[in-house]
Amino acid sequence: MTLTVSFQIVPFTAMLTLNIFAIAMIFAMVRLLRGPSLADRVVALDLVAALAVGVIAVYAILTEQPMLLRAGIVVALVIFVGTVAFAMYLEKRAKP
Amino acid sequence: MFFELITCFLLLIGAIFSFIAALGIVRMPDLFTRMQAAAKTGTLGVGCTILAVATFFGDIGVATRAGLVILFLFLTSPIAAHMIARAGYISGVALWSGSVTDEMRDQYDPVTHHLSSEPRKKSDNDSQMLGM
Structure with missing residues (x-):
């Protein structure tokens, strides 16, 4: 009895976590579409990418594939470069 | 069993913190407060989730890669938030009317x-x- 429960509890929690991540990503998408300034959108895009890394991690637990963590590393790397490039572009556009 | 319970606990903590980050980015009144909510809380939430991966697999290679992701996130997220805040201030984003x-x-x-x-x-x- 306890064995079956121990086999069930991690996938159940992982599915619950994926649902919470989906709602959070919808909220971040709302700010990405509505943001008054371009900097707001960049912040929202950064949060969406961080949530994507989290979703990849939960999916690695759900499918028991540790190889997926490397995809998370790549997403984190790419989005950091993108955010820094956006920030430098914004700063350069503001200064004449 | 014990490690599975720790995994579930870390997963829930990470999901709740990520949800709070998304809630903050929708509800906060200002670019700077939004950026603060997204950078700090989002980093902590994703870090907890990746720590859950490390405890779930219990393998030293996976744990090393998970530690690498956490280290990278904790290094780059404040830098990115700082650069966006600086660019936003220079490009003339207005502060919240209740700013002190x-x-x-x-x-x-x-x-x-x-x-x-x-x-x-x-x-x-x-x-x-x-x-x-």
Whole structure:
């Protein structure tokens, strides 16, 4: 009895976590579409990418594939470069 | 069983923190408060989730890669948030009307885009005259 429960509890929690991540990503998408300034959108895009890394991690637990963590590393790397490039572009556009 | 319970606990903590980050980015009134909510809380939430991966697999290779992701996130997220906040301030994003202090107002000239480490000369003279 306890064995079956121990086999069930991690996938159940992982599915619950994926649902919470989906709602959070919808909220971040709302700010990405509505943001008054371009900097707001960049912040929202950064949060969406961080949530994507989290979703990849939960999916690695759900499918028991540790190889997926490397995809998370790549997403984190790419989005950091993108955010820094956006920030430098914004700063350069503001200064004449 | 014990490690599975720790995994579930870390997963739930990470999901709740990520949800709070998304809630903050929707509900906060200002670019700077939004950026703070997204950077700090989102990083902690994703870090907890990746720690859950490390405890779930219990393999040293996976744990090393998970630690690498956490280290990278904790290094780059404050830098990215700082650069966006600086770019937003320079490009003239308005602060929230209820903001208490703006420490860059005395040191940044919005016309010439010059950022000095000391307060600008005009306000400096004003404070000296006030001191006299």
